[in-house]
Amino acid sequence: MYTSVNKKDSFGKKERIKSKKVISALFDRTSANNHSFLIYPYKVIYLTEKTETELASHFPQVLISVSKRKFKNATDRNTIKRRTKEAYRLNKIYFPQVMSLALVYVANEILDYLVLEKAMKSVLGRLEKETR
Numbered sequence: 001m002y003t004s005v006n007k008k009d010s011f012g013k014k015e016r017i018k019s020k021k022v023i024s025a026l027f028d029r030t031s032a033n034n035h036s037f038l039i040y041p042y043k044v045i046y047l048t049e050k051t052e053t054e055l056a057s058h059f060p061q062v063l064i065s066v067s068k069r070k071f072k073n074a075t076d077r078n079t080i081k082r083r084t085k086e087a088y089r090l091n092k093i094y095f096p097q098v099m100s101l102a103l104v105y106v107a108n109e110i111l112d113y114l115v116l117e118k119a120m121k122s123v124l125g126r127l128e129k130e131t132r
Helices: 020-026 074-091 113-130
Strands: 034-039 042-047 061-066 100-105
Touching (some): 020 042, 020 061, 020 100, 034 113, 042 113, 074 113
Parallel strands (some): 061 100
Antiparallel strands (some): 034 042, 042 100
16 A cells, blocks of 8 residues: 655655765865764764755755775665665754755764664754754
8 A cells, every 4th residue: 555755754866965066065175164063973064055956845965975995895885874864864854944964974883773863863953953
């Protein structure tokens, strides 16, 4: 049986960063519009200026990155990304402004989903405080 999916419960293409221009602006260290903080196991980098894509849903565009140097096997990187996406999807917050967000996984081992979800709640809470 088909059930409709609420927009908040999904993590669609419009919520992912795909543009190289946005990615390079996000990781540009010289820009005054970039902000970052660390909540283990994530380094969070966010850009609050308007980018080339305008979202109607007002959820931030997200990029999830896991180091190939730390995790040689693609299956390990994909496991971490999958857990991070799920934690984000279940806890994402409505933002009144458009923002780009990068979540860089900095831990050296694969952490349990519950640890990642707790960290994701902390990340989103701090983002909400900082963007007000």
